[in-house]
Amino acid sequence: MSEQRIQQADTAQARRPAPHATPAAADDDVVIRVRDLKxxxxxxxxxDGLDLDVMRGEILGFVGGSGQGKSVLTRTILGLxxxxxxxxxxxxxxxxxLNMVQRRALERRFGVMFQQGALFSALSVKQNIQLPMREYLELSPGLLDEMAMVKLxxxxxxxxxxxxxPSELSGGMIKRVALARALALDPDIVxxxxxxxxxxxxxxxxFDQLIVTLKQTLGLTVFMVTHDLDSLYSACDRIGALADKRVIAVGPLATMLASDHPWLKAYFGGERARARMPADQRENTV
Known part of the structure; x- marks a missing residue:
């Protein structure tokens, strides 16, 4: 890749709004550390041999080809x-x-939103949001209702x-209810x-803007499996890429654009990715 293209990628990253930026983090700021995972x-x-760090307060977008294990990594971190x-x-x-008590305490610090929302069809929106609260907290019915409304x-x-x-909701509303349930216990990591x-x-x-806003206001760390190029450009502080059974690159968008790995070149240099780039950057993409 040409030096000009790398400089342009750095410039594009710098143009993002300042609140999205994540400064270089010290080792103490690693909230999830995965090493030599098989x-x-x-x-x-x-x-096999997968290494990855997730830093405190960042939105890490995690990408990879279909069936390569993106969601499997999430479920492995969660212990599923x-x-x-x-x-x-x-x-x-x-x-x-960790013993069982410590593991339960850790789980309370996680919020999880599955791809299709995974709402229970027999429960109302409010009841779906209250499920984690009922499992981990001892609250009165009135307080449960009040907290569910806050999350909504x-x-x-x-x-x-x-x-x-759930059957009365649009697709976008289902996503937001699922997110509200993920936030039910005020997690540190989503x-x-x-x-x-x-x-x-x-x-x-x-939805991307909502995630960015929640990260800023609640101090969340977000691990986001996605294939959405718009999300990677507009919401993510860093990106991790999975291929060949391991993380092949991790860093800001400029790192992905500068990589010579064939999969990354195809993903971030293809026609759909080029269409998402700023015009001045797209004209110089090779």
Whole structure:
């Protein structure tokens, strides 16, 4: 890649609004540290020798080809998928050394939003949001209702949505209810699996802005599995890329654009990616 293109990528990154910027973080700011991770289903190896750091207060976009293991990594960090070997540290603690009580305490610091929302169809919006509260907290019915309404407002939904069923909601509203449930316990880290999948461009852009706003106001760390180029450009502080069963690159957008790895060149240099670039940058893309 030419030096001119790398400089332009750096310039494009610098043009993003200042609140998105994340300064170089010290080692103490690593909230998730994955080292030499191997995950396999039978004889099929999904990832092997994978290393990744997630820094405090950042939105890390995580990309990779379909079926390469992006969501599997999320589930492995959460303890939903067993690893073959490697270490996962969260807030400086090796999760393998935690007892049941410590593990439950750690889970309270996580918020998870699955790709299709995963709302329970038999429950109302309010009841879906209250599920984590009922599992981890001992609250009166009145306080549960009050907290659910706070979370609804936090994600930009009207109060009258509380008593609706998931079948009455639009795709964008389902995403926001799922996000409200992910925020139910005031987590430190939020895991988002393809959060803008299925949304129209306006809805996706609004959701990206919501994530950025929540990160800034609540001090969240966000691990976002996505294939949405717009999200990578507008919302993410850094990007991690998965290929060849491991993380092949991690850094700001300029790092992705400067890489010579074939998959990254195809992903960030293809026609759809070029269309998303600023005009001056696109004209000089090779």
């Amino acid at each position: 995950v396999a289903f039978g004889e099929k190896v999904i990832m 998928v067993e690893k073959a070997h490697g270490t996962i540290e969260v807030f400086g603690e090796d999760v393998d050394t 407002d936090l994600v930009g939904l009207p109060a009258d949505a509380a008593d609706k069923s 895991f988002l699996d393809e959060p803008t999948s299925g949304l129209d461009p306006i809805g996706a852009a609004d």
